[in-house]
Amino acid sequence: MAENVDETILENSCDAILISSTRITPTSTDEVRHLVLQIDEPAFRFATGQSIGVLVPGPHAFGNEYHHRRYSIANPTQRGNAQNIELELLVRRCFYLDEVSGERYPGIASNYLCDAKPGDKLKITGPFRSPFKIPADEQSNLLMIGTGTGIAPFRAFVRQIYDQHGGWKGNVRLFYGDRGGMNLLYLNEQQQDLGQYYDHQTFKAFSVLTDRPLSTAEEGLQDNLTANTEECSRLLREPNTYVYVAGQEKAAEVLDKVMAEAFGSSEAWQAQKQALIDQDRWAELLYH
Numbered sequence: 239m240a241e242n243v244d245e246t247i248l249e250n251s252c253d254a255i256l257i258s259s260t261r262i263t264p265t266s267t268d269e270v271r272h273l274v275l276q277i278d279e280p281a282f283r284f285a286t287g288q289s290i291g292v293l294v295p296g297p298h299a300f301g302n303e304y305h306h307r308r309y310s311i312a313n314p315t316q317r318g319n320a321q322n323i324e325l326e327l328l329v330r331r332c333f334y335l336d337e338v339s340g341e342r343y344p345g346i347a348s349n350y351l352c353d354a355k356p357g358d359k360l361k362i363t364g365p366f367r368s369p370f371k372i373p374a375d376e377q378s379n380l381l382m383i384g385t386g387t388g389i390a391p392f393r394a395f396v397r398q399i400y401d402q403h404g405g406w407k408g409n410v411r412l413f414y415g416d417r418g419g420m421n422l423l424y425l426n427e428q429q430q431d432l433g434q435y436y437d438h439q440t441f442k443a444f445s446v447l448t449d450r451p452l453s454t455a456e457e458g459l460q461d462n463l464t465a466n467t468e469e470c471s472r473l474l475r476e477p478n479t480y481v482y483v484a485g486q487e488k489a490a491e492v493l494d495k496v497m498a499e500a501f502g503s504s505e506a507w508q509a510q511k512q513a514l515i516d517q518d519r520w521a522e523l524l525y526h
């Protein structure tokens with residue numbers, strides 16, 4: 239449901255111009271677009287991993303003036319000069335099924351963004367803080383687990399680790415699932431996204447090695463985690479591992495399912511997860 243937009247959020251909104259919009263997934267699978275926005279507000283600043291909100295003007299079905307949805311900023315720190323800050327977003331065009339009528343409706347904000355044309359003016363809010371923090375100890379392991387457009391905060395996060403720290407001593411691991419396989423959002427030809435980090439000895443991304451057709455991103459993640467259970471569960475047991483989970487909420491359910499088996503029972507896995515949460519070594523950025 240559309241959320242009510244807080245007055246302070248509205249007061250701090252600003253305009254952005256859409257510079258480019260490129261579909262980065264083939265037509266045979268879900269549409270995900272790479273959008274570049276130029277922020278029309280000289281005071282706007284963001285930190286790596288933050289998200290912005292997009293305000294879609296009404297009228298809307300529930301009488302709200304604006305429909306407000308959040309999107310992760312996929313590029314690290316400032317791009318563009320101080321007057322022309324640029325943001326990159328990865329937006330999946332969403333649809334939902336009305337359980338009563340069985341009809342398929344387009345998601346409001348994602349379709350608004352995916353339909354926008356270069357030159358269009360959009361109203362944005364934020365930036366909002368990121369739950370993903372880089373730990374102080376460079377020996378720690380960083381375990382990223384996610385699906386679909388959850389790759390957006392990881393793109394920014396991994397770039398920050400190597401660009402700002404110049405390297406990392408612990409293991410940096412990405413377990414990622416998407417319907418079309420890893421190459422689409424992760425190593426797409428257009429951006430070469432994280433491909434460049436293969437140069438770093440500490441970084442390893444696990445691709446979805448599957449020959450079965452996937453109907454959801456979560457199936458891709460499940461195949462990926464199942465094929466690499468040993469590596470993933472070993473890291474989860476280590477006392478210096480930090481975990482980052484991003485994407486749709488079902489990604490966390492898949493992780494719970496695969497790790498309950500790896501840890502011998504659901505209770506054993508939940509106890510380990512709780513310990514990670516209690517020790518501030520677990521962060522999530524999950525959405526519907």
Ligand SMILES: Cc1cc2nc3c(=O)[nH]c(=O)nc-3n(C[C@H](O)[C@H](O)[C@H](O)COP(=O)(O)OP(=O)(O)OC[C@H]3O[C@@H](n4cnc5c(N)ncnc54)[C@H](O)[C@@H]3O)c2cc1C
Nearest residue numbers: 239307308309310328329330334345346347348387390525
């Ligand atoms: C911090 C954060 C970062 C995010 N980052 C990204 C990102 O990088 N990329 C990305 O693509 N997405 C991201 N999202 C998700 C994004 O914010 C939106 O949730 C998503 O795009 C769907 O929004 P929408 O307006 O298109 O769909 P909506 O119109 O809001 O519909 C979405 C859901 O709302 C429910 N719903 C809405 N209206 C009805 C109705 N009339 N009847 C029944 N159910 C209804 C349905 O369950 C539906 O699945 C992020 C979310 C958060 C919180």
